[in-house]
Amino acid sequence: MIAADPTLIGPSVNWFALSPLLVLLGAALVLLVVGALAPRWPRHLYALFAAATGLATMILCFFLWHDISAHGITTLVGGTLRFDDFSLFVTITISASIVLVAFVTDDYLRREDLEGPEVYALYLLAAIGGVVMGSANDLIVLFLGLEILSISMYVMAASHRKRIESQEAGIKYFILGGFSSAFFLYGIALVYGTAGSTNFTEIVSSFNTTVPAVRHDAFILAGVGMLLVGLGFKVAAVPFHFWAPDVYEGAPTPVTSFMASVGKVAAFAAMLRVLLFALPHWRDDYRPIIWVLAVLTVVVGSVMAVVQTNVKRMLAFSSISHAGFILIGVEAAAHRAGQPEGGDGASSALLYVLLYSVLVIGTFSVVAMVGRTGDSATDLASFRGLAKSHPLIASAMTVLLLAQAGVPLTSGFVAKFGVIQAAVEEHSYAIAIIAMVASVIAAFLYLRIMVSMWVSEPEAGDDAREAVRVPLWTGIALSLSVGFTLFVGFFPGWLIDAAKAATVTRPTRP
Amino acid sequence: MISFPILTMLVLVPTAGSILVAVFSNRRPEFVKLTALLTSVLTGGLSVWVLVAFDKANADFQFVTKHIWIKPWGISWHLGVDGISLFLVVLTGVIFPIVIAGTDPHHDTKRYLSWMLLLEAGLMGSFLSLDLFLFFVFFEIVLVPMYFLIAGWGYEGRVYAATKFFLFTMVGSAFMLVGIIATAFLAKGNGPLTFDLIELAKADFAASTGRWLFFAFAVAFAVKVPIFPLHTWLPDAHTQAPTGGSVILAGVMLKLGTYGLLRFGVFLFPEAARWSRSLWLTLGVIGIIYGAIAATMQKDLKRLVAYSSVAHLGFIVLGIFAMTSQSITGGVMQNINHGVSTGALFLLVGMIYERRHTRQISELKGLQKVAPIFAGVFMVVMLSSIGVPGLNGFVGEYLVLIGSFLTARWWAVVAASGVILAALYLLWAYQRVFHGEPDEANKDFGELKLREAAVMLPLLGVIVFTGLYPKPMLDRIEPSVKKLIEHVSEKTSYTDPQPVGVAP
Secondary structure: OOOOOOOOOOOOOOHHHHHHHHHHHHHHHHHHHHHHHOOOOOOOHHHHHHHHHHHHHHHHHHHHHHHHHHHOEEEEOOOOEEEOHHHHHHHHHHHHHHHHHHHHHHHHHHHHOOOOOHHHHHHHHHHHHHHHHHHEOEHHHHHHHHHHHHHHHHHHHOOOOOOHHHHHHHHHHHHHHHHHHHHHHHHHHHHHHHHOOOEHHHHHHHHHHHHHHHOOOHHHHHHHHHHHHHHHHHHOOOOOOOHHHHHHHHOOHHHHHHHHHHHHHHHHHHHHHHHHHHOHHHHHHHHHHHHHHHHHHHHHHHHHHHOOOEHHHHHHHHHHHHHHHHHHHHHHHHHOOOOOOOOOHHHHHHHHHHHHHHHHHHHHHHHHHHOOOOOOOOEHHHHOOHHHHOHHHHHHHHHHHHHHHOOOOOHHHHHHHHHHHHHHHOOOHHHHHHHHHHHHHHHHHHHHHHHHHHOOOOOOOOOOOOOOOOOHHHHHHHHHHHHHHHHHHHOOHHHHHHHHHOOOOOOEOO | OOOOOHHHHHHHHHHHHHHHHHHOOOOOHHHHHHHHHHHHHHHHHHHHHHHHHOOOOOOOOEEEEEEEEEHHHOEEEEEEEOHHHHHHHHHHHHHHHHHHHHOOOOOOHHHHHHHHHHHHHHHHHHHHEOEHHHHHHHHHHOHHHHHHHHHHHOOOOHHHHHHHHHHHHHHHHHHHHHHHHHHHHHHHOOOOOOOEHHHHHOOOOOHHHHHHHHHHHHHHHHHHOOOOOOOOHHHHHHHHOOHHHHHHHHHHHOHHHHHHHHHHHHHHOHHHHHHOHHHHHHHHHHHHHHHHHHHHHOOEHHHHHHHHHHHHHHHHHHHHHHOOHHHHHHHHHHHHHHHHHHHHHHHHHHHHHHHHOOOEHHHOOOHHHHOHHHHHHHHHHHHHHHOOOOOHHHHHHHHHHHHHHHHOHHHHHHHHHHHHHHHHHHHHHHHHHHOOOOOOOOOOOOOOOHHHHHHHHHHHHHHHHHHHOOHHHHHHHHHHHHHHHHHHHHHOOOOOOOOOOOOO
16 A cells, blocks of 8 residues: 655645636537537527526636635735636626627527537637636736637637628737737736736836836836737727727627627726736826826727717727726726725726626627628618617617616716716816716717617618517527616616725735 | 605606506507506695695705615715705696696607606606715706607607707716716715715815816706807707607706706805806896897797797896895796796697697787687786786796896896897787788687696696795795805805895
8 A cells, every 4th residue: 555645745726716717618618529529409508508607607706705705815826816806806797798698699690590619619718818817917827818818709700601791800800919919928028027027926026126226117118018008909999999890890799799898808807907916116107198098099989989870880989988988997096006095996997897798798689689680780770660660679779878878877877987986086087077078979879879769760671671580598688788787777886895895905815 | 753755756656657658558548648647647746745845934955865875985865855946846746747738749659658757757856856966867867858758759850959959968967977076075085975965065165176166067057057158959959849848848957957056056166156156147148138139030939939948047047146045036936937937838839839730930820810718828928928027927037137136236237128128029929920810821720729728727827826926935935045145155255135125
């Protein structure tokens, strides 16, 4: 009998804390392997499997949240991942988005005759990338997450094999995305060159001692700038937004909603991680840049949205303008980067991405239905008469559009109020007023869609159009989204508390 | 003791009615209409109950309810009513049943009524809120039903008008939202964040800060009033809106602006309001004169009434910023009077449109011959709008003018000429429309119907009663106005001049 060697102890891995990632990974592998080897699963099953994975991940996160409240935060996998409320909040947002998007995708794929497990596997893989970005405590690991997310999204964008626009979107996204990843990677290299590490904790402690010497060092400033360019691409901030309208328009509609929700959540989580956790010493240098980005993004996004005639393009620009609002939250957070009393900036940005994700998936689910077979009827005229033929869908869409416009008693107002409040708290009055006025411009766009649905007179040829069908699962996703939008509009307190909890500094686990 | 939350009910009853109407089946339109009418009558009854139970000796907020709503932001469901808001609440409660009973949407009745009731809930909430956040929520939410009412049931240019209305008001609100948040944060100091009106009024702001904040609020309200030169949305919105929409818009919704200026502008930032008074007085007087001249030039009867609103609201602005207890009391009265008489005018113009399908003055002629009762009603309402003594319009305008004469003499002098101009444009319009021999097209103009008479009767009653015996109303308004002026005096060196010894 061989005695156990007491000296050979494997590294202790906190499997429980990693479980959300493992569940997502396992499910993605199951879909890929079984999907390839086994005969086609019955209807709905791929989507339900993906949705169940999202749900399971979300439930795990609630348990983990409890665990963190009880025991404090810690790092995982050799200090490369951070296990805190922030990462859980991001994970919950991403997995909730997965559930909703999977429902919409199911009906969409059947209508377009593209059924298969691939898109769902890509969703789950991209979600892994997003979760890693949200929990990263190391620039390289963050980059890995970014690439997993991005590559999955390039493929997704091109996944409608019958539409040439979809292929075009994939290629465009790939080229520009690769370009931005290069910027990001170069930024990492420069930061590494100055700080001597890619680990956030070590970067901060290194700068704590060397900051007086490297304060105006060109390398580190260039590195910070390049990191911002890379992240700016991912969040589609003006002037790095040019890919967004084309890609949003060309990609299959559910995939567009995935990019607008999960893509944005992950990118903003990464941005907050990098700026607040790795580079708090340079907050006075990057804050003005973010200020300019935020103002440009809200204004250009809103103005460009108004002149579009295609609803998917409109929503793409509106999503850019929403990114501007989130950047306002980031700007407010940047005021207090590195301080224990962090203010409301980061929590308001997190809350915004969560609320916006749910909103935008609901909105795009209506667009997916109205798009009809071929996913090409997405111009404004396609919405004409929707209120007559489907009053419920039109009402739901109206609620979502009003929420996007920031009308009170919807989640959109709570989100906007949060970031504006954070900005005012830091005395950034100018940015707050510019953003609010820009949101009025954007409101015009939402009104145009509403007018098309409710008021426009029917025209000749309308009856010849294919009828809009409302499949069950898309309907469920839409009602969940609308229900959440209204519920949070009336009772936002608990979510605000949760978002605040996600950004306070908790004691580290002993 | 838990008392009956009557103010909460004033908001919830129409909301519930709106939802009920929305989910009803379309197959029984008369049932839908009955439900809507009953809901609005019930709300009206509740508002009258508030009026009866209101303690006129008490200048404070009454029937106050307060519940925490969004804890992390210090926001509560805080409702209350005082002399300044009391009659606006009653006006809202009374005018909605009249509109619902008296106007026809012609299509999609169910949706129309649902929006109407939601609008009522929003307006009630705006007048009752004592929490800045809550007020903003209601202030914004009323845009949505009004937008759909104009865009869905209006006339030829309705989408343009509705969009213009929505965007203009939203720009103002954008500034106000930032102002509200800034006020709360600057007043907070080391204490907890609160949006409570009464708490915030205790705060002292540095003069320059207070002025910025005041202007952030004032822009929003100036758009809503509307104060010249921000009025351009109003003629479009009024003309294109369906009759019911116009009545609510002119009768109640514009009052949000003047009410807001008093309740949130002057009350929270007395120093800034005093400091900028010349500006507002001048704009108010320009509004009076400009509105009157523009009204004279109109060819469209509805547009004429719309511009007359600009003029009348100018008087209220003058009254508010002249800041004597008389002028403000007059302004508050004028709020109600304008709501009643302009609401009635829009109803009458709507009745003309129903019969003739035109609002062009040049196409109407000699209606007095064929419909004498209708003409008589129109005459009384019009005289009340002009401000003839013995009818309600006189009391408010007169108080505003004598009150303003003490502190804003020359503005008051110029404004007084607006009264004459009002007589000019309204009488001239009356002459063109009702006098002379009816031509071929106007020969068959129908007389006032029973339903129309029933709708007009309560409005006429208010017009005459308030004109002859305004005391009950003044008794309830004055204490709260005096208290507001005392608050201004506490915060600034201003003292209210001795009122001119006239008991109206």
